[in-house]
Amino acid sequence: YNFFQNIPLSDLNGSKETLPREPRLSLGEYFMAFARLAAEMSRDPNTQVGACIVKDGKIVGTGYNAMPNGCTDLPWSNDNPDWLQKKYAYVCHAELNAIVNKFSADVKGCTMYVTLFPCNECAKLIIQTGIAKVVYLSDKYHDKDEMKASKAMLKEAKVELRYTANKLFLFCFIHSFSVNGNRVFQAIPEGTSVKNCVKDPH
Numbered sequence: 001y002n003f004f005q006n007i008p009l010s011d012l013n014g015s016k017e018t019l020p021r022e023p024r025l026s027l028g029e030y031f032m033a034f035a036r037l038a039a040e041m042s043r044d045p046n047t048q049v050g051a052c053i054v055k056d057g058k059i060v061g062t063g064y065n066a067m068p069n070g071c072t073d074l075p076w077s078n079d080n081p082d083w084l085q086k087k088y089a090y091v092c093h094a095e096l097n098a099i100v101n102k103f104s105a106d107v108k109g110c111t112m113y114v115t116l117f118p119c120n121e122c123a124k125l126i127i128q129t130g131i132a133k134v135v136y137l138s139d140k141y142h143d144k145d146e147m148k149a150s151k152a153m154l155k156e157a158k159v160e161l162r163y164t165a166n167k168l169f170l171f172c173f174i175h176s177f178s179v180n181g182n183r184v185f186q187a188i189p190e191g192t193s194v195k196n197c198v199k200d201p202h
Protein backbone atom coordinates (compact mmCIF):
# COMPACT_ATOMS: atom_id res chain seq x y z
CA TYR A 1 0.00 0.00 0.00
CA ASN A 2 1.33 3.34 -0.98
CA PHE A 3 1.00 5.51 2.09
CA PHE A 4 1.81 8.55 0.00
CA GLN A 5 -1.03 7.83 -2.41
CA ASN A 6 -2.82 11.01 -3.45
CA ILE A 7 -0.77 13.16 -1.11
CA PRO A 8 0.28 16.23 -3.09
CA LEU A 9 4.04 16.28 -3.50
CA SER A 10 3.82 19.92 -2.55
CA ASP A 11 2.94 18.71 0.95
CA LEU A 12 6.06 16.59 0.91
CA ASN A 13 8.67 18.70 -0.84
CA GLY A 14 7.05 21.96 -1.79
CA SER A 15 6.42 21.00 -5.46
CA LYS A 16 3.00 21.28 -7.18
CA GLU A 17 3.21 17.74 -8.63
CA THR A 18 1.19 14.83 -7.22
CA LEU A 19 2.15 11.20 -7.08
CA PRO A 20 0.01 8.93 -9.27
CA ARG A 21 -2.37 6.65 -7.45
CA GLU A 22 -1.38 2.99 -7.49
CA PRO A 23 -4.26 1.12 -9.27
CA ARG A 24 -6.00 -1.30 -6.93
CA LEU A 25 -6.28 -3.94 -9.65
CA SER A 26 -3.89 -5.33 -12.23
CA LEU A 27 -5.22 -5.39 -15.79
CA GLY A 28 -5.94 -9.12 -15.45
CA GLU A 29 -7.87 -8.56 -12.22
CA TYR A 30 -9.79 -5.77 -13.92
CA PHE A 31 -10.92 -8.07 -16.76
CA MET A 32 -11.71 -10.91 -14.36
CA ALA A 33 -13.78 -8.42 -12.38
CA PHE A 34 -15.94 -7.95 -15.50
CA ALA A 35 -16.34 -11.71 -15.76
CA ARG A 36 -17.37 -11.83 -12.11
CA LEU A 37 -19.79 -8.98 -12.62
CA ALA A 38 -21.35 -10.82 -15.59
CA ALA A 39 -21.74 -13.91 -13.39
CA GLU A 40 -23.83 -11.82 -10.99
CA MET A 41 -26.48 -11.63 -13.73
CA SER A 42 -26.97 -15.40 -13.87
CA ARG A 43 -30.28 -16.86 -12.69
CA ASP A 44 -28.71 -20.25 -12.04
CA PRO A 45 -29.40 -20.91 -8.34
CA ASN A 46 -26.38 -23.18 -7.97
CA THR A 47 -23.48 -21.99 -10.13
CA GLN A 48 -23.13 -18.55 -11.66
CA VAL A 49 -20.52 -18.27 -14.39
CA GLY A 50 -19.28 -15.14 -16.16
CA ALA A 51 -16.94 -14.67 -19.10
CA CYS A 52 -15.21 -11.65 -20.57
CA ILE A 53 -13.36 -11.68 -23.91
CA VAL A 54 -10.47 -9.29 -24.39
CA LYS A 55 -8.84 -8.29 -27.66
CA ASP A 56 -5.80 -6.00 -27.72
CA GLY A 57 -6.53 -4.85 -24.17
CA LYS A 58 -10.20 -4.08 -24.86
CA ILE A 59 -13.33 -5.95 -23.82
CA VAL A 60 -15.14 -7.24 -26.91
CA GLY A 61 -17.74 -9.49 -25.29
CA THR A 62 -19.19 -10.63 -22.00
CA GLY A 63 -21.66 -13.36 -21.11
CA TYR A 64 -23.09 -15.44 -18.30
CA ASN A 65 -24.90 -18.77 -18.05
CA ALA A 66 -28.51 -18.21 -19.00
CA MET A 67 -31.43 -19.92 -20.63
CA PRO A 68 -31.81 -19.28 -24.38
CA ASN A 69 -33.39 -15.94 -25.28
CA GLY A 70 -37.16 -15.99 -24.78
CA CYS A 71 -37.10 -19.24 -22.77
CA THR A 72 -38.35 -18.30 -19.34
CA ASP A 73 -40.11 -21.48 -18.26
CA LEU A 74 -37.24 -23.93 -18.30
CA PRO A 75 -36.13 -25.73 -15.13
CA TRP A 76 -32.99 -24.78 -13.16
CA SER A 77 -32.75 -28.07 -11.28
CA ASN A 78 -29.43 -29.89 -11.38
CA ASP A 79 -30.60 -33.13 -9.81
CA ASN A 80 -34.09 -33.94 -11.07
CA PRO A 81 -34.11 -37.63 -12.08
CA ASP A 82 -35.96 -36.61 -15.26
CA TRP A 83 -33.33 -35.31 -17.72
CA LEU A 84 -35.89 -32.99 -19.31
CA GLN A 85 -36.45 -31.34 -15.93
CA LYS A 86 -32.74 -30.53 -15.50
CA LYS A 87 -31.09 -27.32 -16.68
CA TYR A 88 -28.24 -29.03 -18.52
CA ALA A 89 -30.28 -29.69 -21.67
CA TYR A 90 -31.13 -26.03 -22.03
CA VAL A 91 -28.69 -23.62 -20.41
CA CYS A 92 -26.33 -21.59 -22.61
CA HIS A 93 -22.91 -21.46 -21.02
CA ALA A 94 -21.22 -18.17 -20.19
CA GLU A 95 -18.47 -18.78 -22.77
CA LEU A 96 -20.99 -19.39 -25.56
CA ASN A 97 -22.91 -16.24 -24.66
CA ALA A 98 -19.73 -14.14 -24.50
CA ILE A 99 -18.70 -15.42 -27.94
CA VAL A 100 -22.07 -14.88 -29.59
CA ASN A 101 -22.42 -11.46 -27.92
CA LYS A 102 -19.05 -10.27 -29.23
CA PHE A 103 -18.97 -6.91 -30.95
CA SER A 104 -15.70 -7.47 -32.78
CA ALA A 105 -15.51 -9.17 -36.17
CA ASP A 106 -14.03 -12.27 -34.61
CA VAL A 107 -12.32 -13.45 -31.43
CA LYS A 108 -9.11 -14.80 -32.98
CA GLY A 109 -6.13 -14.33 -30.69
CA CYS A 110 -8.34 -13.08 -27.84
CA THR A 111 -8.05 -13.89 -24.15
CA MET A 112 -11.13 -15.19 -22.38
CA TYR A 113 -11.46 -14.45 -18.66
CA VAL A 114 -13.91 -16.91 -17.16
CA THR A 115 -14.94 -17.57 -13.58
CA LEU A 116 -15.16 -21.36 -14.04
CA PHE A 117 -12.88 -23.60 -16.07
CA PRO A 118 -14.62 -24.21 -19.44
CA CYS A 119 -16.34 -27.55 -20.02
CA ASN A 120 -15.57 -29.74 -23.05
CA GLU A 121 -18.30 -28.13 -25.19
CA CYS A 122 -17.02 -24.65 -24.40
CA ALA A 123 -13.44 -25.81 -25.05
CA LYS A 124 -14.50 -26.79 -28.59
CA LEU A 125 -16.02 -23.34 -29.11
CA ILE A 126 -12.92 -21.64 -27.74
CA ILE A 127 -10.65 -23.62 -30.03
CA GLN A 128 -12.80 -23.26 -33.14
CA THR A 129 -13.18 -19.51 -32.74
CA GLY A 130 -9.43 -19.04 -32.30
CA ILE A 131 -9.34 -17.78 -28.72
CA ALA A 132 -5.67 -17.99 -27.77
CA LYS A 133 -5.73 -17.84 -23.98
CA VAL A 134 -8.10 -18.73 -21.14
CA VAL A 135 -7.71 -17.22 -17.69
CA TYR A 136 -9.90 -18.88 -15.10
CA LEU A 137 -10.76 -18.38 -11.48
CA SER A 138 -12.28 -21.64 -10.28
CA ASP A 139 -11.73 -25.23 -11.33
CA LYS A 140 -14.26 -26.76 -8.98
CA TYR A 141 -15.20 -29.52 -11.44
CA HIS A 142 -11.62 -30.55 -12.23
CA ASP A 143 -12.41 -34.18 -11.32
CA LYS A 144 -15.19 -34.47 -13.91
CA ASP A 145 -14.51 -36.14 -17.25
CA GLU A 146 -15.87 -33.09 -19.11
CA MET A 147 -13.12 -30.98 -17.61
CA LYS A 148 -10.45 -33.60 -18.27
CA ALA A 149 -11.55 -33.76 -21.93
CA SER A 150 -11.63 -29.97 -22.04
CA LYS A 151 -8.07 -29.69 -20.71
CA ALA A 152 -6.83 -32.35 -23.13
CA MET A 153 -8.33 -30.47 -26.11
CA LEU A 154 -7.25 -27.01 -25.00
CA LYS A 155 -3.70 -28.20 -24.35
CA GLU A 156 -3.42 -30.03 -27.66
CA ALA A 157 -4.81 -26.99 -29.50
CA LYS A 158 -2.16 -24.91 -27.67
CA VAL A 159 -4.66 -22.60 -26.01
CA GLU A 160 -2.75 -21.01 -23.14
CA LEU A 161 -4.35 -21.75 -19.78
CA ARG A 162 -3.76 -19.53 -16.80
CA TYR A 163 -5.19 -19.96 -13.34
CA THR A 164 -5.59 -16.72 -11.47
CA ALA A 165 -5.72 -16.58 -7.70
CA ASN A 166 -8.87 -15.09 -6.32
CA LYS A 167 -7.47 -11.74 -5.34
CA LEU A 168 -10.76 -10.08 -5.72
CA PHE A 169 -12.58 -6.96 -6.51
CA LEU A 170 -15.21 -8.03 -4.03
CA PHE A 171 -14.58 -4.90 -2.07
CA CYS A 172 -16.97 -3.39 -4.63
CA PHE A 173 -19.80 -5.64 -3.52
CA ILE A 174 -22.32 -5.06 -0.84
CA HIS A 175 -24.19 -8.10 0.23
CA SER A 176 -27.59 -7.87 1.86
CA PHE A 177 -29.51 -10.19 4.12
CA SER A 178 -32.56 -10.01 6.27
CA VAL A 179 -32.61 -9.79 10.08
CA ASN A 180 -36.04 -9.82 11.72
CA GLY A 181 -37.58 -8.61 8.50
CA ASN A 182 -35.09 -5.74 8.13
CA ARG A 183 -32.63 -5.61 5.26
CA VAL A 184 -29.05 -5.39 6.49
CA PHE A 185 -26.24 -4.39 4.15
CA GLN A 186 -22.73 -5.64 4.69
CA ALA A 187 -19.62 -4.91 2.66
CA ILE A 188 -17.83 -8.06 1.59
CA PRO A 189 -14.24 -7.52 2.67
CA GLU A 190 -11.42 -7.34 0.19
CA GLY A 191 -9.68 -10.68 -0.20
CA THR A 192 -12.72 -12.77 0.69
CA SER A 193 -12.08 -16.12 -0.90
CA VAL A 194 -14.35 -17.75 -3.44
CA LYS A 195 -15.76 -21.12 -2.44
CA ASN A 196 -14.47 -24.10 -4.34
CA CYS A 197 -11.37 -22.48 -5.80
CA VAL A 198 -8.60 -25.00 -6.09
CA LYS A 199 -4.88 -24.68 -6.43
CA ASP A 200 -3.50 -24.14 -9.91
CA PRO A 201 -3.35 -27.60 -11.50
CA HIS A 202 -0.97 -26.38 -14.23
Ligand SMILES: O=c1ccn([C@H]2C[C@H](O)[C@@H](COP(=O)(O)O)O2)c(=O)[nH]1
Pocket (backbone or CB within 6 Å): 044, 046, 047, 048, 049, 064, 065, 066, 078, 087, 091, 092, 093, 094, 095, 116, 117, 118, 119, 122
Ligand atom coordinates in the same frame (compact mmCIF):
# COMPACT_ATOMS: atom_id res chain seq x y z
O1 LIG B 1 -17.99 -24.16 -18.93
C1 LIG B 1 -19.06 -23.98 -18.31
C2 LIG B 1 -19.60 -24.97 -17.49
C3 LIG B 1 -20.80 -24.75 -16.87
N1 LIG B 1 -21.46 -23.58 -17.05
C4 LIG B 1 -22.74 -23.38 -16.37
C5 LIG B 1 -23.84 -24.32 -16.73
C6 LIG B 1 -24.69 -24.38 -15.50
O2 LIG B 1 -25.61 -23.29 -15.54
C7 LIG B 1 -23.68 -24.15 -14.39
C8 LIG B 1 -23.24 -25.45 -13.73
O3 LIG B 1 -24.24 -25.86 -12.86
P1 LIG B 1 -23.98 -26.90 -11.67
O4 LIG B 1 -25.25 -26.88 -10.85
O5 LIG B 1 -22.78 -26.42 -10.89
O6 LIG B 1 -23.73 -28.23 -12.30
O7 LIG B 1 -22.55 -23.56 -14.98
C9 LIG B 1 -20.93 -22.59 -17.83
O8 LIG B 1 -21.52 -21.50 -17.99
N2 LIG B 1 -19.74 -22.82 -18.43
